[in-house]
Amino acid sequence: MTRTRATVIAFSISAASIASAxxxxxxxxxxxxxxxxxxxxxxxxxxAGVVSGPRNQQDPLGESAGFAPRRPMPVPKPIPFKPPAExxxxxxxxxxxxxxxxxxxxxxxxxxxxxxxxxSRLDLDNAWISxxxxxxxxxxxxxxxxxxxxxxxxxxxxxxxxxxxxVISTSPGEQTGKWTWTGTASSPMGSLQLRxxxxxxxxxxxxxxxxxxxxxxxxxxxxxxxx
Numbered sequence: 001m002t003r004t005r006a007t008v009i010a011f012s013i014s015a016a017s018i019a020s021a022x023x024x025x026x027x028x029x030x031x032x033x034x035x036x037x038x039x040x041x042x043x044x045x046x047x048a049g050v051v052s053g054p055r056n057q058q059d060p061l062g063e064s065a066g067f068a069p070r071r072p073m074p075v076p077k078p079i080p081f082k083p084p085a086e087x088x089x090x091x092x093x094x095x096x097x098x099x100x101x102x103x104x105x106x107x108x109x110x111x112x113x114x115x116x117x118x119x120s121r122l123d124l125d126n127a128w129i130s131x132x133x134x135x136x137x138x139x140x141x142x143x144x145x146x147x148x149x150x151x152x153x154x155x156x157x158x159x160x161x162x163x164x165x166x167v168i169s170t171s172p173g174e175q176t177g178k179w180t181w182t183g184t185a186s187s188p189m190g191s192l193q194l195r196x197x198x199x200x201x202x203x204x205x206x207x208x209x210x211x212x213x214x215x216x217x218x219x220x221x222x223x224x225x226x227x
Contacts, residue, residue, distance in 0.1 A: 083127045086148045086173075091129050094120040098205065100133075102223030107213075116140070118225055148173075157181060167194060185211070194220075203227060 098118040103111040115136040123130035131144040142161040159167040169183025179198035184191055196209040208222035
C-alpha cells in the first residue's frame with residue numbers, strides 16, 4: 001500500500017467517524033438514516049395525503065400539542081336598571097288624587113272657571129311620574145309624564161292633551177320653594193313658548209302658567225289643588 005492510498009483511507013475513516021458522531025448512524029453505510037426534518041415530511045403510503053406536523057387539519061386547536069380547546073366566552077348578565085331616587089322622592093309628595101279649582105284666560109282679558117280632578121302616581125317601573133287631569137263639567141283632558149336625568153340635573157315633562165296639542169318642557173327642580181318649567185306647546189294652531197310654575201304650600205299645590213304672545217308674556221291659567 002502506497003503512502004498516498006493510506007492517507008486517503010485514513011481520511012475516509014476519520015470522516016465516517018465524524019459523521020457517525022453527528023448523525024448517530026450505524027457503522028454500516030447501508031444502514032445510515034438521514035436526520036429528521038423539523039418541517040413537513042412527505043406523506044407515506046396509506047396516510048391518505050394527510051400531512052402531519054405540530055398542528056394539522058384534523059387537530060386545528062393543537063390539543064395533541066398540549067393546547068386546551070377554545071371555549072366561547074360567557075355572555076355577561078345585563079345590569080338591572082334602577083330609577084334615580086329623586087323620582088320616588090318627588091312621587092311621595094305628588095302621588096294621590098287632587099281636587100283643583102281656579103280659572104283659565106280667554107285671551108281677551110277675561111277668564112272662565114276651571115274645576116278638575118288630578119291623579120298622580122309612579123309609572124313605568126317607577127321611572128316616570130304620571131299625572132292625569134279631567135275637567136269637571138268640561139271636555140279638557142290631558143296626561144303628563146315627568147322624569148329626572150341625574151347627569152344633566154334636569155327634569156323633563158311631557159304633556160299630551162285630547163286636543164292633539166302637546167307640551168315638552170324642562171326644569172332644574174325646586175328652587176326657593178318653587179318649580180319653573182320652560183318649554184314649547186305645539187298644536188294645529190301653531191306653537192307657543194310657555195312658562196309653568198308649581199308651588200307647594202302646606203297641603204295645597206298652586207299651579208299657574210303663562211305664554212309668550214305677540215312678544216309679551218300673558219297669564220293662561222291659575223289653579224289651587226288639594227288632596
